[in-house]
Amino acid sequence: MIRKKLSNTVLFHAVVCAIGFVMIYPLIWMFFSSFKESSLVLSTVDHLFPEKWEFGNYLNGWSGFGGTTFTTFFQNSVIVTVVSVIGNVLASAMAAYGFTRIRFRGRGFFFICMLITMMVPSQVLVVPQYIIFNGLNWVNTFLPLTVPEWGGRAFFIFLIMQFIAGIPKDLDEAAEIDGCGKVRLFTRVMMPLIKPALATSAIFSFYWKWDDFMGSLLYLNSPEKYTVSIALKLFCDPTSVSDYGAMFAMCVASLLPVIVLFLFTQKYIVDGIAMSGLKA
Amino acid sequence: MANKSQMRKNTLLGYLFIGPWLICFLAFTALPFAASFFLSFTEYNMLSVPKFIGFSNYIRLFTQDNLFMTSLGVTFKFVFISIPLRLLFALMVAMILNRDSKAVPIYRVIYYLPSILGGSVAVSVMWKYCFSKTGVFNSFLNMLGIPCNISWISNKDTALWSIILLFIWQFGSPMLIFLSGLKQIPRSYYEAAVVDGAGPVKKFFRITLPLLSPIIFFNLVMQMIGGFMVFSQAMIITDGGPMNKTLVYALYLYRQSFAYYKMGYGCAMAWILLVIIGFFTALVFKSSSAWVFYENEMFDGKSNKRKGRARRK
């Protein structure tokens, strides 16, 4: 019995590691490529390890373009992303609660509106949105990138709705009988219960904002305001030579915050404890 | 009377909660939506004033534009193959990783990482390197004794598959959502089932699947919407080629709008896509009452037609 369990565990780890390696290989490749000499990055795709370790790629990459370094780009990205994520998660949770637990006129209509917002390719909304932000004089500031996020995103609203729907309604009623208003019910009871959904939303929201290229490019004109996602693309150009070493070095650097955040928050996704206690 | 004031209070409360969303929706989304709808009836190159041309864009799409139909076909094929596979894979991995072990958090990171690579250059280089004629994939097949020298990303029959594979490989976001859903299922249910003598298969179908169904529903809807709008994968790996075999709808729409300066035409394409996605989403919503089980109704009250059936084991 114990033996079987042990062999099961070994099998589990072996399989998960093997598939995991395939999954993550491009990332490993990118990591090692960031230490290769630029001209060798693409001609030695089949060698994982660099023959000579070129740490200069990181310095060269970090020095950026014409005096604007990656310190600036990272600062900008952090500001934009953090401000967006906070607003995004808060507003999404609120809207989700409103849609699921409060009966009000127009709810169905707006819910459908919300769903529809996800169905039109962003490419055709770019121009009208630009007109609005340009009119507000927000172009070349962080506002067009952050303010709309304070309204939440349909994806997260819908996601959190699904989680709230899984929470027994008796709970609300019990709390209300105890004299707890909807607002307090939301902040005190609901928020802790949907922590996994909030953490998931925070991770996605962070990553999407961090990675957002088009929005940043459209609304940020001057290089001192560029975010990392724009800066990464500045290395590459099909009409001239590209410094792949420096580019991959900065790609690796740009992934670090996302990975770190994920390591910290994934605990919350997984800690579904509160729920289990309630339902039992 | 009391009921009426209760209703009014609820309405106020409701709008308070959805307020931030509603404001941003009205200010930054509703208006551009209306604008794009209007533009779909115009000839608009972005560099001069739009010219109203009635239904011409729509008529041209359905009668003269072969690539419109081609790209629609490619997209349908893409969605109907890749979405089920991606969800299946994500669910499988989520279930495997839903256990207690010191190493599991690390595995989660590893399995999520491909998704944060997105459409970066590293991915496109790797994919080409793996699936070219002399690539890793063919070497692997040869090792297994299957001689193969197809150039997967540029063969007319396999090119789309290489993109589908990339899409499936980046299954991190549905996986995470499945994981958090799985974590919400009370362990006591499984314990009770074990006492009743249920095996793993029975546990999966009797507990996991029904209790996870709201999450499956969510992932299905979202992935489907995302699948219809797939863009970057096709752009970075094949750029629509060879011979438009991987010209997905959003890529064609992008080309019309920005490379060919036909934004009005692009908007018309977008609204057709909206109708298509809307249709399939409505279908999934309609069907959900048969297979999605909520602990309680998602929308309570008579105002809503949809009635989730609460079912407890």
Add this chain to the structure above:
Amino acid sequence: MKWRKVTALALAAVMCISASACANGAQNTGNTTQAESPVNTTVESQTSAADNTTAAPGNDAGNQAALRVAWWGSQERHNMTIEALDAYAAEAGTEFSYEYTSWTSYFENLATQAVGSNLPDVIQMSTTDIINYSKNDQIIDLQPYIDDGTIDISNIDQSSLSGGMVDGKLAGFTTGVNTVNVLYDKEAFDQAGVTYPSNDWTWSQFIDTAKAVYDATQIPTELPFLAEARWLVEAMVRSYGYDFFSEDGHSLPWAEDEAVVTAVIQAVQDIYDGVKAGYFVDPEVQIAWSTTEDYFIVKGESAMSFQLSNYYGVYCAAAGKELGMVMLPKMDGGSQTGMYLNSNMYWCISANCQDPKAAAAVINYLINDEDACKMIGTDRGISLSGAVREMLASSEDTDVYTKNTLNYVNEVSSAVKSTNPADPLNSAEAISVLKNNFTAAMYGEMSAEDCITDFISQAASILPE
């Protein structure tokens, strides 16, 4: 009771904000539609342009004079351009605001800025897009600034400016010229015992050469024109004295001439035969290439390759040796060489530029100033200025690759007189049809004849009437 008041208040606030946001948005939409046609009514456009600059997002507050310069490129180009412009700023006191991005989405960004009448002052423009900006009066005619001497063309052959002409206006100033060429690997030719090609070779000689090298060494030639099928047709119809697009941009003038169409079809067939016989690279392999490092010519696995002259240095550097460079073969039945000069890209001045004269002075600096050209090199093509070319050719800092490119461009310049005019409206869509058909023909999915005739008929409906 108290609770209700609070909610009511909050809701009222919410309504107010949303209402004002909406009004604001609507107002601005109106505003911009007006500004969208900047040249229709000069007075109106000037006021709206002025409105714009007060808010001018590219400039730091109060910095009215800062010129916004936009270009796409790689890290190297960004650094070189900034260095050159900074030097100019120090000298002339002009303030700059640089807006450099990558090729990806550059034009998406630009078009969107045009909608907001918010275009940068000096814009790097591509040959396919310039027509759209010029036809819609988003960029201005540069001729007045040549006439008043701001842009000095005393060292420039007038005819080479034709690349930037749209409807008789000089919409853009060519940053430099380039042209198509055939690269060949001398080692492969030596090994095969085949003589190097010369500038006056013909299409059938080219086919024979590819075959001969392959037969002797098993080294194939890269499939010609797979990346850019337009070059094939362009060079071919020019051998017969036609332009690719008619001057008004409404038709393909060569499509009426059956002899030419037959010759083009035959050339496509020749290439396909070569693919089947193996002396051209398999299209399935070649179509997946995207970066320099992918090309067989770089790895010594191909005898010849078709490239643009401004890539020459890049390919030599990647191959680690000096590659041969020769003109495209002439059609056997043609009367002249099919070669032509292309504008690499253009410098343009946007219609909402406040100080076009200052902007023109910057363009002049980038084109004519020897120090600037030393800093920028031939990154944007071989300079139009004879003086700059001589300076580069005689300078010790110039590497052998650049010198070869200079020689080559000079040879072509003396063989053909004018630069290709800017592409007409909707050309991008038409060219993509050709490219797709050519690929299909190489895959054996379409006959050579269908490939060309289908392109001709589709182009007729795509090009404006």
